[in-house]
Amino acid sequence: MATLAEPIRKIDGTPIEIGELVMPDEFGNLDPGDMQLYLDMMKHGVVSSYNIRLMFVGLYGAGKTCTARRIMRKDIAGTSSTDGIDVYIGKCKVDIRNQTWETVDDPRKGEPFLEYNAGTQHKEAFVSLWDFAGQFVYYATHQLFFSPRSIYLLVLNLEDDLDRSLEEWYLDLKGKTSIEVKGGVDFWLKSIFTYARGIVPTFPKIILVGTHFDQMQESGDQRYKIAHGYFDKIRTIFQGTPLAYNISKHEFLLSNTDPNDPKIDRLRDEIICIAREYPNWGEKMPAKWIELQQNLEDIRRQGKSIMSLEHLRSIVQRVASPIEDEEQLMLFLRAHHEMGTYIYFSEADHLNKFIILEPQWIVSAFRYLIGAIEFKAKYGPLQKQWVNFIETGRLEYNLAENIWRGDEESHFFENTDIIFLFLEKLDIIARASVISDDGMSSTPLKYYYVPSLLKEAPQKEIMQARNFSGCLNTPVLCFKFKEDFLPPAIFNRIIAICLGKFC
Numbered sequence: 181m182a183t184l185a186e187p188i189r190k191i192d193g194t195p196i197e198i199g200e201l202v203m204p205d206e207f208g209n210l211d212p213g214d215m216q217l218y219l220d221m222m223k224h225g226v227v228s229s230y231n232i233r234l235m236f237v238g239l240y241g242a243g244k245t246c247t248a249r250r251i252m253r254k255d256i257a258g259t260s261s262t263d264g265i266d267v268y269i270g271k272c273k274v275d276i277r278n279q280t281w282e283t284v285d286d287p288r289k290g291e292p293f294l295e296y297n298a299g300t301q302h303k304e305a306f307v308s309l310w311d312f313a314g315q316f317v318y319y320a321t322h323q324l325f326f327s328p329r330s331i332y333l334l335v336l337n338l339e340d341d342l343d344r345s346l347e348e349w350y351l352d353l354k355g356k357t358s359i360e361v362k363g364g365v366d367f368w369l370k371s372i373f374t375y376a377r378g379i380v381p382t383f384p385k386i387i388l389v390g391t392h393f394d395q396m397q398e399s400g401d402q403r404y405k406i407a408h409g410y411f412d413k414i415r416t417i418f419q420g421t422p423l424a425y426n427i428s429k430h431e432f433l434l435s436n437t438d439p440n441d442p443k444i445d446r447l448r449d450e451i452i453c454i455a456r457e458y459p460n461w462g463e464k465m466p467a468k469w470i471e472l473q474q475n476l477e478d479i480r481r482q483g484k485s486i487m488s489l490e491h492l493r494s495i496v497q498r499v500a501s502p503i504e505d506e507e508q509l510m511l512f513l514r515a516h517h518e519m520g521t522y523i524y525f526s527e528a529d530h531l532n533k534f535i536i537l538e539p540q541w542i543v544s545a546f547r548y549l550i551g552a553i554e555f556k557a558k559y560g561p562l563q564k565q566w567v568n569f570i571e572t573g574r575l576e577y578n579l580a581e582n583i584w585r586g587d588e589e590s591h592f593f594e595n596t597d598i599i600f601l602f603l604e605k606l607d608i609i610a611r612a613s614v615i616s617d618d619g620m621s622s623t624p625l626k627y628y629y630v631p632s633l634l635k636e637a638p639q640k641e642i643m644q645a646r647n648f649s650g651c652l653n654t655p656v657l658c659f660k661f662k663e664d665f666l667p668p669a670i671f672n673r674i675i676a677i678c679l680g681k682f683c
């Protein structure tokens with residue numbers, strides 16, 4: 181631990197003990213030099229943060245959006261399962277003393293600015309709600325948002341048979357493209373475990389929520405018994421695994437059709453109760469960071485999702501107590517990248533000249549491509565390219581440009597090159613290239629591959645080759661995962677890298 185010449189002070193001037201500092205978990209990924217820089221920054225004052233991120237996960241049509249809206253005391257009329265373009269859906273302010281929730285009217289797009297408490301007594305917490313699209317094709321980008329700082333609500337329709345077969349699933353090892361509902365649940369829970377595990381293994385917490393309780397045929401106690409039995413089956417899948425410690429004890433049976441369902445109040449109380457146990461509850465941030473962050477938030481609110489490093493430097497000069505040192509500015513960006521506030525790759529040539537202020541923007545650009553069912557030009561000269569894209573995952577540069585042109589408000593088209601670079605860096609797509617005969621250099625081509633769109637099952641011969649039954653076969657690359665679970669993002673990354681390098 182670094183020693184400090186001066187005491188660290190809260191923003192109201194009272195000194196703070198080092199032992200009192202709650203460092204962001206993600207700082208485990210920063211090097212010791214960064215840690216010293218961070219402590220130096222704290223000398224200029226610290227503020228505490230009490231923020232809760234609620235993630236609604238589960239299958240398509242389970243009732244995620246309705247549950248989120250009920251928590252925010254919003255109407256559910258007209259809610260129907262659609263492709264989730266925007267994952268962020270709202271924000272609430274909670275008075276910690278009496279647990280009253282108030283929906284903050286927030287016309288902004290994207291994640292709200294993290295609010296901070298300057299005084300010693302905190303009274304308010306801020307909750308942001310994130311609703312995830314249940315369709316598989318969007319899962320490629322979810323890992324960008326998953327973090328140990330969130331509370332996950334796994335939403336299930338109690339009327340849905342756990343053995344029902346879901347179509348349109350990703351290709352599994354046997355070339356199967358469907359899965360049962362219980363397999364989908366297993367998928368979500370293991371995705372959380374894979375992408376969001378923090379330093380404390382019992383976090384993040386997952387709350388089980390059942391919807392459509394009103395539609396269950398049974399009455400009285402029998403209805404509760406059957407509903408809880410549904411969750412028992414889910415818990416059985418994870419019995420004896422580390423995940424069992426992440427699933428919260430209480431489960432919630434909701435009737436979203438009833439605006440006065442008292443169980444929603446209990447769910448709200450449980451959320452606060454769980455949030456208070458989180459390692460990042462009340463973590464301290466350097467006050468100088470907050471000032472800069474507030475400025476960046478104003479810019480983001482004006483609709484700017486991406487900014488240049490030059491622009492950022494000019495903003496830094498304008499704040500009252502600027503981050504003077506370039507190294508400290510880099511730490512600010514790297515730390516916020518780790519925490520998921522911004523996307524910034526300090527090591528990547530060219531890309532390191534840009535900061536994505538709104539991670540959702542890059543995901544929206546990707547989703548806009550994939551979800552462009554209504555793409556107007558698809559019956560014109562671009563028809564062949566479109567069909568090729570949807571069926572084989574091959575994406576021509578000019579096709580993407582044409583699709584992105586359709587959303588003027590989001591400014592995708594003007595940023596085509598930079599979006600491509602970020603999508604590539606995040607391993608969501610891969611650029612095709614030709615490798616020279618000596619293997620020493622490669623020339624990039626003007627098209628990309630989107631691995632999550634690949635639909636073709638492996639050929640029979642390849643499947644059989646897995647048995648190594650004395651036949652000649654191509655090399656088989658085999659990974660064994662600890663939890664018997666192959667995270668699709670890892671699969672997609674490998675495919676993306678291979679396609680980019682060898683096709």
Ligand SMILES: Nc1nc2c(ncn2[C@@H]2O[C@H](COP(=O)(O)OP(=O)(O)O)[C@@H](O)[C@H]2O)c(=O)[nH]1
Nearest residue numbers: 240241242243244245246260261391392435436
């Ligand atoms: N009867 C009943 N319908 C519900 C309930 N929750 C959601 N729904 C309906 O189920 C459908 C899917 O809900 P939605 O929240 O869009 O699911 P999502 O895809 O998981 O976000 C909608 O038509 C809702 O009106 C519930 O508790 N009871």
Ligand SMILES: [Mg+2]
Nearest residue numbers: 244245261262
């Ligand atoms: Mg929804």
